[in-house]
Amino acid sequence: MDDRLEHAAVLYIDGHVRVYHGEQTLLPKHYVARERLCLRASVDYWVNAMDGQPFMVVHQVVDPGLIQTIEQEILPRLEKMRSPSHPSPLASAARPQRLLLVFDREGYSPDFFQRLRDQQVSCLTYHKHPGADWPLEEFQSQAVVLISGHVASMQLAERGTCMSNGLWLREIRKLSEGGHQTAILSTDYETSTKSLAAWMFARWCQENYFKYARQHFGLDRLADYKTEVITDPIRVVNPKYRQLDSQIRSANGKRSRMLAQFGALNIETPIEAAPMERFVAKKAALHEQIEALTTEITALKQVRKDTQHHIKIQELPEEDRFRQLSTHSKHFVDTIKMIAYRAETVMANILRETMTKTDEIRTLLCALYSCEADLLPDYPNKTLTVRLHHSARAHTDEVVRKLCDEITATETVFPRTDLRLIFKLGSSQYRRDQDV
Incomplete structure (x- = not known):
């Protein structure tokens, strides 16, 4: 994996929420986009290559956010994995550059962009505040080579934009057929506009990995049902602060509705003594309620200001404390899943040379599994032949036969034996009831 990292200068980082439906611990709640609900869960931050292959995963029992995870967890690990003797493919004499990190709007922060640039790490993300649309005359049709190798035509335009901290970034916009402009930002000042656009819009490969791994590799499945005490000094939101903040938001909502009601009070009948007295009394009562709510909000804000926002998890009240899910088995199982997916990707790349319908490659591999x-062991010759049965289509047999030849050429030895694996495609010469 280290050797692959030397050539993978573009890495995608995104968080994946693992929902926990058990009752052994009350994990913090996270918003799960695929279910549109806030559920108890933990967060895994995955680092993937452009073809979706995973490099690493960082587990966070309490989510500190994408920016903090990148700076405190991911970048230090990448630094250890990368050898200084291998320069990055993105580096140049004018601007040394080690990595290009691609992430979504959660990582938008001008100060964060500057800190990454100081570490010779470029970033590529969506613009969180793009502003007004650009004139259509600025967009030009360009042939963009996608990650899959296909060529697509995109309407692209580019400008320089200055962030609030004075950092200048490249802003690239893509014009869709419906007229929508998607704005992306980058601190990579050397790469072409077409390449940056292709890399940004290839983020779907990581989402495809999450979907495929959930379906075929049990990405969200628990490795065990154990829980552990959290010993690290993790900082969490103070429950008292959260309660005060909720009360303030609730009171602000009530006051806003009362203000709207107060502004809508108008006397539409002819001005007479009795109706006017009722109108003035009603408006005075409503004004009194608004003033009382304003006083209450001011007092709550002062209490919230004096309340510590974050505290260590060990300082939580007993009723709010929680344990984390066991991570020992999870780290081991996640490593196996990453190796298995990368091995499957290698086989998929082999089949891609002979299959015309590339979207059916992994379906064929799943069928092969x-x-x-x-299984035909040959102990004198120290081989173990794995003979696959024919499929229903001749073309599929040809594809599988090529895959067997490629795997056999690796001369892999079956674990805990000295038998070299040989993969073949052919009908069995034995009956089902005959011993081999």
């Missing part, structure tokens, strides 16, 4: 095969 569950198909019947004959």
Whole structure:
């Protein structure tokens, strides 16, 4: 994996929420976009290459946010994995550059962009505050080579934009057929506009990995049902602060509705003594309620100001404390899943050379995993032949035969034996009821 990292200068970082439906611990709640609900969960931050292959995963029982995770967890680990003797493919003599990190709007922060640039790390993300649309005359049709190798035509335009901290960034916009302009920002000043656009809009590869891994690798499945005491000095939101903040937001909502009601009070009947007295009394009562709410909000804000926003998890009240899910088995299982997915990706790349419908490659591989095969050990020659059965289509057999030849050429030895694996495609010469 270290060797692959030397050539993977563009890395995608995104958080994946793992929902916990158990009752052994009350994990913090997170918003789960795929279910549109706030559920108890933990967050895994994945680092993937452009083709979706995973490099690492960082587990966070209490989510500190994307920016803090990148700076405190991901970048130090990448620094250890990368060898200084191998320069980055993105580096140049004018601007040394080690990595290009691609992430979503959660990582938008001008100060964060500056800190990354100081570490010779470029970033590529969406603009959180793009402003007004650009004139259509600025957009030009450009042929963009996608990650899959296909060429797509995109309407692109580029300007320089200055952030609030004085940092100048490249702003690239893509014009869709419906007229929508998608704005992206980058501190990579050397790469072409077409390449940056292709890399940014290839973020779907990471989302595809999450979806495929959930379906076929049990990405969200628990490795065990154990829980652990959190010993690290993790800082969490103070429950008292959260309660005060909720009360303030509730009171502000009530006051806003009362102010709207107060402004809508008008006398529409002819001005007479009795109706006017009732109108004035009603408006005075409403004004008194608004003043009382304003006083209450001011007092709550002062209490919130004097209340510590974050505290250590060990300082939580007993009723608010929680334990984390066991991570020992999870780290081991996640490593196996990453290796398995990367191995499957290698096989998929082999099949891509012979299959015309590339979207069916992984479907074929999943079918191969569950198909019947004959195991033929040959101890004198120290080989173990895995003979796969024929499929229903001749073209599929040709594709599988090529894959078998490629895997056999690796001369892999079956674990805990000295038998070299040989993969073949052919019908069995034995009956089902005959011993081999």
